[in-house]
Amino acid sequence: MxxxxxxxxxxxxxxxxxxxxxxxxxxxxxxxxxxxxxxxxxxxxxxxxxxxxxxxxxxxxxxxxxxxxxxxxxxxxxxxxxxxxxxxxxxxxxxxxxxxxxxxxxxxxxxxxxxxxxxxxxxVLGMPGFTAYSGLLTIGRPQPGETVVVAAATGPVGSAVGQIAKIKGAKAIGIAGGPRKVALLRDHFGFDAALDHRAPDFADQLAAATPDGIDVYFENVGGAVFDAVFPRLNSFARIPVCGLIADYNATGLPAGPDRLGLLMSAVLRKSLTVRGFIQSEFAGEQMPAFLEQMSQWIARDQVHYxxxxxxxxxxxxxxxxxxxxxxxxxxxxxxxxx
Amino acid sequence: MxxxxxxxxxxxxxxxxxxxxxxxxxxxxxxxxxxxxxxxxxxxxxxxxxxxxxxxxxxxxxxxxxxxxxxxxxxxxxxxxxxxxxxxxxxxxxxxxxxxxxxxxxxxxxxxxxxxxxxxxxxVLGMPGFTAYSGLLTIGRPQPGETVVVAAATGPVGSAVGQIAKIKGAKAIGIAGGPRKVALLRDHFGFDAALDHRAPDFADQLAAATPDGIDVYFENVGGAVFDAVFPRLNSFARIPVCGLIADYNATGLPAGPDRLGLLMSAVLRKSLTVRGFIQSEFAGEQMPAFLEQMSQWIARDQVHYxxxxxxxxxxxxxxxxxxxxxxxxxxxxxxxxx
Incomplete structure (x- = not known):
């Protein structure tokens, strides 16, 4: 063959x-x-x-x-x-x-x-869906009424994050690039707010969409979206980190100033949790429950893909x-x- | 009066x-x-x-x-x-x-x-000792045989972190400034290795003292110590952050390059946990156990202050x-x- x-x-x-x-x-x-x-x-x-x-x-x-x-x-x-x-x-x-x-x-x-x-x-029923499920529920732990933000939100991870956040009673803010994707966030995936990270006033739009701050930022892109999210994080916010696609093609470090200490200072002042993960870490324990739960959510029209x-x-x-x-x-x- | x-x-x-x-x-x-x-x-x-x-x-x-x-x-x-x-x-x-x-x-x-x-x-029986106890055991969770690193290690937080890590079966590496403090780390507090962060070859010394990498870095200083620790962190390392004394008098951000993305990339690649905390978050639940446990450790000569x-x-x-x-x-x- x-x-x-x-x-x-x-x-x-x-x-x-x-x-x-x-x-x-x-x-x-x-x-x-x-x-x-x-x-x-x-x-x-x-x-x-x-x-x-x-x-x-x-x-x-x-x-x-x-x-x-x-x-x-x-x-x-x-x-x-x-x-x-x-x-x-x-x-x-x-x-x-x-x-x-x-x-x-x-x-x-x-x-x-x-x-x-x-x-x-x-x-949605595979690795990307499970990444959303395990990272959001195990690390992000959204509570009813909290605000969850995710970027690349029309993608298979981001769209599942937003919809699971809604199922758990949180407010879901989706970020994507361009008007077509932003429309999909609202119309197809049911995000509470949908923002275009290419908008010149994106940071202001994010601030307006998160009047109570951000409790969970599901990080899968990095870059400029993180920069806009960073000052909006609430005390005790959780940041599951599963990807940084904005940086994957980077060939060197960006110019200064060096904000590493600024990030650590926010981690301290706000008691933040920043936690990188790969879904395989949780697969052994959570995969059967995920497959059953996600299949149900799809069948009940609570999760679209x-x-x-x-x-x-x-x-x-x-x-x-x-x-x-x-x-x-x-x-x-x-x-x-x- | x-x-x-x-x-x-x-x-x-x-x-x-x-x-x-x-x-x-x-x-x-x-x-x-x-x-x-x-x-x-x-x-x-x-x-x-x-x-x-x-x-x-x-x-x-x-x-x-x-x-x-x-x-x-x-x-x-x-x-x-x-x-x-x-x-x-x-x-x-x-x-x-x-x-x-x-x-x-x-x-x-x-x-x-x-x-x-x-x-x-x-x-040792108050806020600093409880900061060490709650942060190390709740966030750091040192396992037998793992390597725990802490700076400002002759201080009340750092010295308790190292000694509790030893009690839990981990290897404790202490960092302090100057030969007098370094001698105390070994002789008074029983650290497995004691390093002077003022030594010109400090980063090399840290690498030599952590041949199996670092599993828990209890962060209470920031600055140059963090820079040396950062490349030594193992996959799934935990970083409880309770202080950044090296930065407290800073009046602006240091010059570039910007390493914020570098830190986030390590969080992702190594599935790191970075978690800021204030001891008061844990006091309600853990303070009685801490007072009893720490008093015992002091009485048994397992913790010096x-x-x-x-x-x-x-x-x-x-x-x-x-x-x-x-x-x-x-x-x-x-x-x-x-």
């Missing part, structure tokens, strides 16, 4: 460029006992992948040069050498940026195509570049095969 | 100067029902008082100009108009920088002079100025009367 795959050939400096990657075709090995041959149906594209392209110290090792980019996939089992899955099953896999792969069956999770569109296992489906495996690189500048509208997936 | 008191007459810019204060004598009012007339025996001097001299936003309101500086005291009851305390009792009070005061009895706590020297109610006693009320201003540059050796108290 042949597989097309996208391999990393050099480490991007700043924005990833097409020449950092190569599309190649390889012959896959025969699946061994305990393995399955998979055909990728959907490939997930997520901001964390920018980190895997870099060899800076991180919570996960970088992709080696010459190896395919990593990533979650929804795949069809073509051939199984294990009783746990059968040919024809649809599974959540970690197949990477390739059209076919051979994977250990113990890492696969069978999906029920009747329960939900299978691509949602990469979004939005997918941005790119057609064709070859579009993955351009789509990923777009993701880093917010060109996508909702959870970005590549539709690789039917 | 006349009282000498030290009032704040102007807000310091940078280091507090003698002209920011005035020593004056006032006639105290007669104590009313529910009040007591107190004579100050010991006045506590603590870094947080620098914050009260400033009107920058904080967790507590500033001292008003013309009013006496706030502060905890150990006092003798001269006259009581409440059955809860009697003339002659020794009490923990919040009498401020004055030789005598009239206080509501409900805010006083009776001390047992037979149980421990009464001045310890301002140090060190007091720097300044003789005479008039020395308070100079002693406080010295505190901000580390001139004291142990918990700083002013001995006001026998």
């Amino acid at each position: 042949k597989s097309s795959r996208i391999v990393l050939v050099s480490r991007p400096v700043g924005m990833p460029e097409p020449e950092n990657f190569r599309i190649e075709t390889v012959e896959l090995p025969e699946p061994d006992t305990g393995q399955a041959l998979l055909e990728t149906l959907y490939l997930s594209l997520d901001p964390y992948m920018r980190g895997r392209m870099s060899d800076a110290p991180s919570y996960a090792p970088p992709v080696q040069l010459g190896q395919p980019m990593v990533g979650a996939t929804v795949s069809r089992v073509l051939e199984s050498h294990d009783t746990a899955v059968q040919s024809g099953d649809i599974v959540l896999s970690y197949g990477g940026w390739q059209t076919h792969s051979v994977e250990p069956v113990r890492y696969l999770r069978r999906l029920d195509p009747a329960a939900a569109p299978v691509s949602t296992a990469l979004g 939005l997918e941005d489906v790119v057609e064709g495996f070859d579009g993955a690189i351009e789509a990923f570049r777009g993701l880093l500048v917010g060109a996508n509208l909702g959870k970005l997936v590549v539709h690789v095969a039917d | 006349k009282s000498s008191r030290i009032v704040l007459v102007s807000r310091p810019v940078g280091m507090p100067e003698p002209e920011n204060f005035r020593i004056e004598t006032v006639e105290l009012p007669e104590p009313d029902t529910g009040q007591a007339l107190l004579e100050t025996l010991y006045l506590s001097l603590d870094p947080y008082m620098r914050g009260r001299m400033s009107d920058a936003p904080s967790y507590a309101p500033p001292v008003q100009l013309g009013q006496p500086m706030v502060g905890a005291t150990v006092s003798r009851v001269l006259e009581s108009h409440d059955t809860a305390v009697q003339s002659g009792d020794i009490v923990l009070s919040y009498g401020g920088w004055q030789t005598h005061s009239v206080e509501p009895v409900r805010y006083l706590r009776r001390l047992d002079p037979a149980a421990a020297p009464v001045s310890t109610a301002l140090g 060190l007091e720097d006693v300044v003789e005479g009320f008039d020395g308070a201003i100079e002693a406080f100025r010295g505190l901000l540059v580390g001139a004291n050796l142990g918990k700083l108290v002013v001995h006001v009367a026998d």
Whole structure:
């Protein structure tokens, strides 16, 4: 069986460029006992992948040069050498940026195509949805009447954060880039207020939308949004940090003054909690409850989701570049095969 | 009854100067029902008082100009108009920088002079000791074999942090300024390693003393110590933040580059917890257990303490100025009367 795959050939400096990657075709090995041959149906594209392209110290090792980019996939089992899955099953896999792969069956999770569109296992019912759920509820702990702010709010993490915050009785303020996304925040996702971070008076708009200050800032972007949020934080505010997409392409530190001490001083004066996390830390304990709860919320129309489906495996690189500048509208997936 | 008191007459810019204060004598009012007339025996001097001299936003309101500086005291009851305390009792009070005061009895706590020297109610058995206990155990949560780092480590907070960390089975690294303090860390307080932050190769020494990285950094100083600690933090490290004395006299932000994003990036990559706190947040729940536990540890010789006693009320201003540059050796108290 042949597989097309996208391999990393050099480490991007700043924005990833097409020449950092190569599309190649390889012959896959025969699946061994305990393995399955998979055909990728959907490939997930997520901001964390920018980190895997870099060899800076991180919570996960970088992709080696010459190896395919990593990533979650929804795949069809073509051939199984294990009783746990059968040919024809649809599974959540970690197949990477390739059209076919051979994977250990113990890492696969069978999906029920009747329960939900299978691509949602990469979004609202997958890692991004769980990131929102675990980070917001475990670290953010929104209380009724509190104010929760999240940016990249039409994305799969931000949109889930806002909607779960509402379910918990908090006020949800969503931030996104451009009028189309801002309209979606209000109309599709039901945020209490929706702000455009590109507006020249964005900081003033945020202040007006948060008259009681900010109790939870779910941090997934960093940069200018954080700067506007920072002075609005209330005493005992919680800041779960799951991403800093605005900084991922940075090639050096910005000019001064140095605000590190200013941040620490606010942490002290306001008894702030700043807590970085990766969803995998909570998956063992909370994933079953999440899957059940989130499925219910979707069924009851309490949580909406939005997918941005790119057609064709070859579009993955351009789509990923777009993701880093917010060109996508909702959870970005590549539709690789039917 | 006349009282000498030290009032704040102007807000310091940078280091507090003698002209920011005035020593004056006032006639105290007669104590009313529910009040007591107190004579100050010991006045506590603590870094947080620098914050009260400033009107920058904080967790507590500033001292008003013309009013006496706030502060905890150990006092003798001269006259009581409440059955809860009697003339002659020794009490923990919040009498401020004055030789005598009239206080509501409900805010006083009776001390047992037979149980421990009464001045310890301002140090190891008081607010500083409880700051160490609650912050380390609730936020830092040191595990056996982990590495705990604390600066200002001969002070009442830092020395308690190190010794409690040892009791919990962690390795304790203490940082202080100058060879005399460093020797005390090892010989008097039993730290596993003691470092002088004034050494030119301090960062290298810290790296050598923390071969397994740092799991808990109890932050009470900020500045250059934090800079050296920062790259040594392990994944899932916890940073309770109770003070930033190195920055208290700062009059502006330091020059760039801006490292705010660098800190947030480390929070994300290493799943760090940075949590500011004031001990009062935990006092209701944990104070009784702390008093019992800490008294036991002292009785069993598992916790040592060190007091720097300044003789005479008039020395308070100079002693406080010295505190901000580390001139004291142990918990700083002013001995006001026998």
